[in-house]
Amino acid sequence: MKDTPDIILVNPWIYDFAAFDLWARPLGLFILGAKLREAGYQITLLDALDPFYPSLPRKPRRRNFGTGHYFRQPIPKPSLLGDVPRNFARYGLPPALFQQELRRIGRPQLIIMTSLMTYWYPGVIEAIRQIRKVFPHTPILLGGVYATLCPEHARKYSGADYVWVGEGGEQLLHLIKTLARPRGTKSPHPFPVFDLQRQIPYVVLTTSYGCPFSCKYCASRLLRPRFRQRDPEEIFQEILFWHQKFGVKDFAFYDDALLVNFQGHLAPLLERIVSSGLKLRFHTPNALHLRFLTKEVALWLKQAGFVTLRFGLESIDPKTHQNLDRKVQIEEFLQAMEYLKTAGFSSNQIGVYLLWGLPEQDLDEVWRSALYAAQHGAQPFLAEYSPIPGTPLFSKACSVARYPLTQDPLFHNNSCFPCIREPDWEKIEQIKLSVRKLRTRVSQLGTI
Numbered sequence: 001m002k003d004t005p006d007i008i009l010v011n012p013w014i015y016d017f018a019a020f021d022l023w024a025r026p027l028g029l030f031i032l033g034a035k036l037r038e039a040g041y042q043i044t045l046l047d048a049l050d051p052f053y054p055s056l057p058r059k060p061r062r063r064n065f066g067t068g069h070y071f072r073q074p075i076p077k078p079s080l081l082g083d084v085p086r087n088f089a090r091y092g093l094p095p096a097l098f099q100q101e102l103r104r105i106g107r108p109q110l111i112i113m114t115s116l117m118t119y120w121y122p123g124v125i126e127a128i129r130q131i132r133k134v135f136p137h138t139p140i141l142l143g144g145v146y147a148t149l150c151p152e153h154a155r156k157y158s159g160a161d162y163v164w165v166g167e168g169g170e171q172l173l174h175l176i177k178t179l180a181r182p183r184g185t186k187s188p189h190p191f192p193v194f195d196l197q198r199q200i201p202y203v204v205l206t207t208s209y210g211c212p213f214s215c216k217y218c219a220s221r222l223l224r225p226r227f228r229q230r231d232p233e234e235i236f237q238e239i240l241f242w243h244q245k246f247g248v249k250d251f252a253f254y255d256d257a258l259l260v261n262f263q264g265h266l267a268p269l270l271e272r273i274v275s276s277g278l279k280l281r282f283h284t285p286n287a288l289h290l291r292f293l294t295k296e297v298a299l300w301l302k303q304a305g306f307v308t309l310r311f312g313l314e315s316i317d318p319k320t321h322q323n324l325d326r327k328v329q330i331e332e333f334l335q336a337m338e339y340l341k342t343a344g345f346s347s348n349q350i351g352v353y354l355l356w357g358l359p360e361q362d363l364d365e366v367w368r369s370a371l372y373a374a375q376h377g378a379q380p381f382l383a384e385y386s387p388i389p390g391t392p393l394f395s396k397a398c399s400v401a402r403y404p405l406t407q408d409p410l411f412h413n414n415s416c417f418p419c420i421r422e423p424d425w426e427k428i429e430q431i432k433l434s435v436r437k438l439r440t441r442v443s444q445l446g447t448i
């Protein structure tokens with residue numbers, strides 16, 4: 001008889017104009033997986049995004065440090081986003097392979113699915129629809145960012161039996177125990193369940209939850225109301241485990257506030273890494289705070305093996321910061337750049353995110369910011385604003401947007417520039433292209 005798992009963890013598809021595996025893993029689901037193992041459940045993973053699935057029609061290209069493309073299939077663009085002159089796609093396994101995989105695994109007692117961007121909900125709905133075809137009666141529990149930020153929508157449309165809001169502790173485990181009985185298997189380790197993947201090109205981790213800041217465009221406080229830092233030694237053991245047991249060299253941090261309380265938090269971890277002599281590469285795809293980048297911090301980051309640094313500069317216009325985040329001043333950016341260069345970082349390792357598409361923001365602001373960043377030796381990366389329900393900026397966004405933002409989370413898609421009434425798509429493409437050229441020049445020459 002086939003040894004079916006008690007629970008299948010599902011990472012659903014992405015439906016979007018573009019998607020790239022920039023150290024993007026469902027960490028919340030993998031942490032939950034660790035708790036389930038600890039509680040004696042036998043679990044398995046069905047990852048709809050798996051770029052290593054053997055019978056994919058084409059192998060997605062992989063890039064540096066474990067990042068890479070997903071398998072992509074063009075699909076019709078949702079009619080609501082008809083005015084956006086771009087192609088739409090499903091990223092991940094063809095549905096037939098997803099179904100085949102479900103049949104191969106066999107019927108579990110419970111299915112647990114995660115969700116990320118609110119506007120990726122069509123991937124959640126489709127995954128649930130496909131699961132129902134194979135296991136019509138198995139309960140499905142949905143959680144994650146979309147489920148937390150848009151619970152009403154998720155309850156009404158996802159098709160899940162249970163929609164969980166927030167992190168979930170004992171109460172969540174209690175619910176799971178009413179839905180599935182653990183077979184009492186022994187957990188192989190206490191860490192997020194990256195080993196359920198076919199390959200482990202990198203591991204993502206978070207040393208803290210939440211953020212002490214409260215920028216008006218950000219959902220961090222809605223997802224994690226309390227800022228909490230983990231024990232540095234525990235994090236070191238997590239890194240050591242993946243490196244020693246699975247040969248993982250690339251680690252990406254998901255923290256919202258990695259550098260806060262540096263002396264008491266990140267410094268002890270970096271000291272452990274440096275003194276252990278491990279040759280690892282660290283990446284921070286989620287931005288770091290420029291304000292906390294001192295000379296000492298820069299030196300530690302360099303010594304410990306950080307190779308991809310991203311910072312939240314957002315804009316060089318002081319008014320934007322006054323109105324929205326108060327998180328950085330231009331002098332702090334300049335100072336940080338000096339420290340980073342002195343510590344030995346090269347320009348192709350340093351990037352700054354710049355927000356555009358904010359309510360009432362002039363498109364030229366982002367271009368000025370990009371030029372300024374490049375002139376000072378940082379690569380500019382554009383981050384389009386995604387309006388998020390419940391954030392302080394959301395009502396303003398609703399009042400200027402060209403779509404009814406409250407009616408469908410598809411309208412939160414950052415690629416649509418929802419807060420621009422009449423997008424000049426040609427100009428937008430022109431800016432993107434010019435910024436890409438700036439990045440190339442900066443990474444080759446160190447400046448422009």
Ligand code: B12
Nearest residue numbers: 024025028114117118142143144164167218219285383384
């Ligand atoms: C890391 C991160 C990224 C990474 C990739 C993440 C990934 N996995 O793919 C990178 C840097 C690439 C990224 C990119 C972007 N991101 Co981002 N990202 C995050 C961040 C900081 C953390 C998410 C995370 O994994 N957290 C860690 C784990 C532990 O938590 P979790 O997955 O949320 O899960 C917890 C609970 O939800 C729950 N849970 C999870 N699954 C399940 C399942 C069940 C059943 C249950 C019960 C519970 C549960 O358990 C966990 C707790 O134990 C969040 C902000 C935040 N603080 O959460 C923004 C966030 C999700 N990103 C956001 C945005 C806007 C973006 C960008 C659009 C930015 C931009 N303008 O370019 C891009 C879009 C990328 C794309 N189009 O491909 C927004 C969401 C927007 C939206 N409308 O949904 C957020 C909320 C930040 C914000 N601005 O407020 N992001």
Ligand code: SF4
Nearest residue numbers: 211213214215218256
């Ligand atoms: S944008 Fe960054 S600094 Fe601001 S609240 Fe969100 S995570 Fe914190």
